[in-house]
Amino acid sequence: MTIQHMSPASGFFKWAAARVHEAGRPPGRVVRRLPVQKDWPAWAILGIQVGVLIGIITLWQVGANLGVIDAFFWSKPSAIFNTLTIFFTTGEAWTDIGFTFRSTIMGFVIGTTAGSLLGLSFWWSRNYAAIVQPYIICFESLPKLALAPLVVLVFGIGLSSKIAIATALTVVVSTLTTYAGVKAIDPDGERLFYSLGATRLQVFRKLVVPSCLPWIISVLRVNIGLALTGAVVGEFIASQHGLGRAILYAGQTYDIALVWVAVSVLSALAMIMYVSVSWLERILRKGVRQ
Amino acid sequence: MASPKLRIDDVSMTFATPGGAFEALAHVTLSVPAGSFVSLIGSSGCGKSTIFNIVAGLQEPTDGRVMIDGIDATGTIGRVGYMLQKDLLLPWRTLIDNIILGMELQGVPLRQARDKALPLLRRYGLGGFEHAYPNALSGGMRQRAALLRTLLFDTDVILLDEPFGALDAQTKLQMQEWLLQLWSDFGKTVIFVTHDVEEAIFLSDEVHVMGTRPGRVVETLVVDLPRPRLRACTTTPAFMAMKERCLELLRVFQAAPVDQAA
Numbered sequence: 001m002t003i004q005h006m007s008p009a010s011g012f013f014k015w016a017a018a019r020v021h022e023a024g025r026p027p028g029r030v031v032r033r034l035p036v037q038k039d040w041p042a043w044a045i046l047g048i049q050v051g052v053l054i055g056i057i058t059l060w061q062v063g064a065n066l067g068v069i070d071a072f073f074w075s076k077p078s079a080i081f082n083t084l085t086i087f088f089t090t091g092e093a094w095t096d097i098g099f100t101f102r103s104t105i106m107g108f109v110i111g112t113t114a115g116s117l118l119g120l121s122f123w124w125s126r127n128y129a130a131i132v133q134p135y136i137i138c139f140e141s142l143p144k145l146a147l148a149p150l151v152v153l154v155f156g157i158g159l160s161s162k163i164a165i166a167t168a169l170t171v172v173v174s175t176l177t178t179y180a181g182v183k184a185i186d187p188d189g190e191r192l193f194y195s196l197g198a199t200r201l202q203v204f205r206k207l208v209v210p211s212c213l214p215w216i217i218s219v220l221r222v223n224i225g226l227a228l229t230g231a232v233v234g235e236f237i238a239s240q241h242g243l244g245r246a247i248l249y250a251g252q253t254y255d256i257a258l259v260w261v262a263v264s265v266l267s268a269l270a271m272i273m274y275v276s277v278s279w280l281e282r283i284l285r286k287g288v289r290q
Numbered sequence: 291m292a293s294p295k296l297r298i299d300d301v302s303m304t305f306a307t308p309g310g311a312f313e314a315l316a317h318v319t320l321s322v323p324a325g326s327f328v329s330l331i332g333s334s335g336c337g338k339s340t341i342f343n344i345v346a347g348l349q350e351p352t353d354g355r356v357m358i359d360g361i362d363a364t365g366t367i368g369r370v371g372y373m374l375q376k377d378l379l380l381p382w383r384t385l386i387d388n389i390i391l392g393m394e395l396q397g398v399p400l401r402q403a404r405d406k407a408l409p410l411l412r413r414y415g416l417g418g419f420e421h422a423y424p425n426a427l428s429g430g431m432r433q434r435a436a437l438l439r440t441l442l443f444d445t446d447v448i449l450l451d452e453p454f455g456a457l458d459a460q461t462k463l464q465m466q467e468w469l470l471q472l473w474s475d476f477g478k479t480v481i482f483v484t485h486d487v488e489e490a491i492f493l494s495d496e497v498h499v500m501g502t503r504p505g506r507v508v509e510t511l512v513v514d515l516p517r518p519r520l521r522a523c524t525t526t527p528a529f530m531a532m533k534e535r536c537l538e539l540l541r542v543f544q545a546a547p548v549d550q551a552a
Contacts, residue, residue: 197368
């Protein structure tokens with residue numbers, strides 16, 4: 001078999017197959033097929049997901065009824081459901097949700113905005129960036145939640161201390177990511193702008209800010225989670241409202257069902273915010289075409 | 291002859307490096323008549339890009355002056371159009387908004403700038419893509435857009451730094467003819483940097499061959515082939531002879547002693 005006899009499309013494979021056929025299986029070489037993974041239909045995936053959830057809840061309920069699971073420590077789904085109804089009909093559910101939601105959103109907005117502006121400001125002066133950078137890195141490595149008691153002392157037990165903690169958690173990530181975006185700007189892009197006679201302000205507005213936008217956007221989802229953590233920890237330390245306070249209070253009074261209710265509401269809130277931010281992110285990304 | 295459009299007057303450039311002073315350019319003097327097309331060729335490291343940066347005002351020369359229309363323009367930006375090898379189109383702007391960037395930075399109202407750019411876009415082969423984003427365009431179209439952006443900045447002198455270096459051979463030939471058409475339509479003074487000897491001769495009135503270490507002009511060849519030039523002229527004996535001469539010069543002057551290499 002020679003080169004000339006090969007058809008262009010499948011030539012190599014025919015040739016390879018013929019070689020294997022002629023020589024038998026070469027010693028020491030295992031012949032394998034390409035592993036192929038088949039995708040299941042979406043309804044099957046969703047069905048299994050729902051099935052697993054129902055299965056866990058059922059096992060929990062049955063286990064608690066039979067005494068295999070200690071309902072004092074773990075509570076049980078039926079009790080949790082009852083508490084949930086009471087929580088929303090008689091309790092301060094909406095006050096708590098509103099409180100946690102507000103401090104999370106405020107902390108998220110303030111932290112992300114301030115961090116992005118700070119990161120962008122480093123473009124203006126390399127000297128200024130070099131001076132400030134160690135402080136930023138120091139603040140990043142600091143476990144900021146350890147400062148939470150101090151923050152509560154300074155800002156009081158109201159909304160502002162929760163906002164402050166949520167801001168402290170979000171601002172650093174935004175700053176560092178935006179600064180990474182600033183450093184990633186193609187110097188040739190700046191040369192182009194200056195060769196067209198641009199001022200520094202023009203370069204900043206028309207090149208630096210749009211180039212960094214994708215970086216700023218990429219932090220949004222991380223920050224919404226961090227802001228929520230900050231708000232809840234703030235409520236743990238001292239608060240009169242909020243889902244964090246509800247969880248702490250329920251735990252201290254051995255109302256385990258209420259712990260589960262508050263945690264579920266919290267995760268529902270987290271999910272709603274996460275989905276909204278992802279949606280916001282998609283829209284923004286379309287806006288900046290990247 | 292009238293005074294040259296652009297004069298690079300005894301320009302030297304020395305960089306301080308950890309290994310001592312590095313002489314990138316030594317006493318380069320060039321005169322470019324108005325409306326002419328001039329090429330610089332030379333191997334990498336001969337300071338072609340440094341010359342461009344100095345002419346565009348992005349670097350201050352250690353010594354010497356850049357004169358535009360007889361006026362000292364050393365170290366001032368925005369006097370010449372400068373196109374780099376990379377198209378540098380902004381991915382978040384549509385094609386038309388990329389092309390008007392120069393005018394926009396000069397404070398021309400957006401509507402007026404777009405009205406001026408639109409007919410050019412259509413005439414020079416980008417019609418129908420005005421509102422497309424750069425990532426939807428081919429390499430050749432992106433370079434066309436970058437070149438139109440440079441032209442619309444509306445300076446008399448434009449510097450083209452290997453604009454077709456990254457394109458495939460076929461596209462490159464088309465772009466060369468397209469560029470010649472633009473050049474004759476607009477009457478700009480063009481300085482063109484390339485590695486491609488044939489490209490340089492085909493396009494230019496004058497070819498300046500540069501040597502390395504230090505970067506300097508070693509010989510200037512006048513290309514007196516008639517215009518408009520057809521592709522066929524690249525196979526004429528005169529063209530071949532010039533090409534031979536250029537290649538010869540590049541061979542002789544690119545050989546840097548090994549012990550000096552950084």
